[in-house]
Amino acid sequence: VSRRLAAAARTGKQPGRAVVLFPHGGAMLPRLSRAGMPLLLILPSLVLAIAIIIYPFFVILRLSFANVSPFGQLRGFVGWANYANVLTDPIFYGSLLRTLIWTVAVVGGTVLISVPVALVLQQDFYGRSVARTIVMLPWALSLAMAAILWQWSFNADYGMINGMLQSLGLISAPVQWMARAETAFPVEIGIGILVSIPFTSTIFQGGFSSIPTDIYEAARIDGASAMQQFRFLTLPLLQPFISIAVVLNIIHVFNSFPIIWVMTQGGPDNGTHILVTYAYELAFRLGRPGPAAAVSVVMLAIVFVFTGIYLRLRREDV
């Protein structure tokens, strides 16, 4: 304790006093190190934040104004050239639009499906724990591995999806799912939804169990139908959980890289790029870390704006 206090004293504004006054008793302690102690207590998280957020942020910011070789050597600074480069690239705007579609579709689809899934899993039925496990299982698989499995499943020549559709008589010839963005991108969105369901439905199950059961009893006595109970009781009470699920999923899905990269690498004809795969391709396939850093900064700005909007909406809600 004394060593910690000494350290606190060192960082504090009145080191001499703190050390001198220490023997007089513990009651004085909070007041003495008013300046140092809080700083000391947040120091570990501050160091962590600097190391994993602020330092990389400045590195990226610096790279985004630099001419960087494919192997990371700084060849000098180029001002806004990297940004101009990116902002005049039509692929960037395609990716931006698709990022929006991707995020809205995956998050929206996930929430829409997860509510009924969680509702069903909340009911008491035979084999519920098995059903819960099955819904949870995709979570245990890494995204990249899940994407590879799906890539095989959607293979035109020997994938199980075409096989199944053909044996059901729904299609006569194999569908080339990944040959066109028009089919590949929706497939990727579908997989994005599928892998997000376990986490989201878990949040909702938690939400359901926090709703007291007696209000349903009261509603039933008043003659409310199941649909009315859902609309006027469950949904409003689930609202905070839906908000948190939406926010967490947006942050996650906006930056989600493995599914698209594994399945189509942004192709064919750049038709499935979202911003994060576009940035990755710039940096690591085309060897242009500078413009890639510029894309990252733009992405950060977008997330910032959306977070700002969200916080404002939240405040108005309250």
Added chain:
Amino acid sequence: MTRSASGFGRRLGLAAALSLPLAFPAMAARPETVRVTVAEYSNATGPYFEKMAKQFTQANPGIDVKIEVVNWNSLLQKLQTDISGGTNSDLSIIGTRWLLDFVKDGVAEPLDSYMTPQVRDRFVPIFLKPGTIDGKIYGLPIAASARAMFYNKAMLAKAGFPDGPATWDEVVAAAKKIKADGGYGFGIQGKDVETDVYWYYALWSYGGDLIGSDGKAAFDGPAGPKTLDLYKSMIDQGLTEPGVTNYSRTDLQNLFKQGRLGMVITGPFLIGQMAKEAPNLQYGIIPVPKGTTQSTYAVTDSIVMFKNSKVKRAAWKFLDYIFSKEPRVEFNKNEGFLPTTIAVAQDPSFADDPRLKVFVGLMPNAHFAPVISGWEDVAKDVIDALQSVYLGNAQAAPALQQAAAKADQALGR
């Protein structure tokens, strides 16, 4: 970390704390470790290099060799990340087309000071040339191949071309017959690495070129739209496999092995795969179809030493070893590449192989990948244009012009 002095010291300290007696032999021997990144050519690549590492260490007890096998599609990405972070291996296989970028950044070590004249004389000169930049040798040719057309004998005989098509007109005619019989005529690659090259075959055969003598993109010249329209018309008529943008080179080769594809252009490595996976399928190998001229693509992969390696002497010893005759013979047998050293080329198992002879005979007309900075940019621009045309999103001429304009920017960087 293990190579740096402080890392070593820390490890030693830890070892001493854990078990003092064990720490001393480790310090006495101090084995050098050479890390080697190799590209996965086939399932045999990893085991082959592991075996070489083991044999080498037996002959050179002071040197450990660690092999890392990496998929081709992610090799450059991995190297760029590793080099940026300073965690790259000592030796690596790379596509020779990337070499100029490595040399420009001072990442690759020139090998001339290690190479005695005897070592230099081991190599087939034409394959040593692509790894030489400004008169210095930076990359040794670990693999070399040329491209030719493989055709399914039964399908082509039925289509009236028992010896395979000699020109693009004959390819189209044969593909129409094959289509009528329910097969896929001519395979066109539409995704992943070398999608661009698959079109260059036709481009070159009509006298077009990728980069002009002025160092600017030239693939949008007259031969460009002509040959791209040729491919597109084959796609539109259903003379290729459906959904070409869904087929990589490996996918096309698989269709060929299954006997569903009549014609495909690829490298000698398919010979070995056919022997293993489709031994009963009768096929022939002929030159890339002729347009106005006979041509093909020749490509080498290089093994380079990185400048930041701390064990260059040991790394060179390993290179010297894998380029001696026995290891080379085994490598070429496994992978089916063309011999890059004279001793291997003269070995009866290669010199007398009629199939390899087709490829060797094509070498005088072969185009190597041009030594340019930013090859991957150009490849990406071309692939984008090809895919948009294959998918019907763009017309050949404007798509190629746009790609050429973008490529010029990259070439000027």
